[in-house]
Amino acid sequence: MSGYREDVSGGFARKRARPLYLELKSLGVDLRVEAHLNGPHRYMLSVGGLRCFSPAHADRIARRAQDNAEGLIHVILTKRDPDLEAVRREGSNL
Numbered sequence: 001m002s003g004y005r006e007d008v009s010g011g012f013a014r015k016r017a018r019p020l021y022l023e024l025k026s027l028g029v030d031l032r033v034e035a036h037l038n039g040p041h042r043y044m045l046s047v048g049g050l051r052c053f054s055p056a057h058a059d060r061i062a063r064r065a066q067d068n069a070e071g072l073i074h075v076i077l078t079k080r081d082p083d084l085e086a087v088r089r090e091g092s093n094l
């Protein structure tokens with residue numbers, strides 16, 4: 001991909017990932033970013049907290065998260081969004 005196309009697709013992935021992040025956090029899904037030095041990407045998305053869902057629902061949630069992993073990783077690593085910080089603080093107070 002050209003630099004411009006990467007910026008456009010990356011920006012779109014991040015915009016789509018923000019509401020997905022909020023949705024997953026409201027469901028109680030645990031999203032973590034782990035360093036993945038030996039793989040093709042620097043980071044890997046880990047999805048947890050799915051045991052309270054039916055297996056089919058947990059599979060759909062995990063698949064949606066993995067399909068949007070690039071954007072979700074960016075959202076998780078970016079600390080500048082006040083709405084996301086409020087959600088993170090609220091989740092840690094439970």
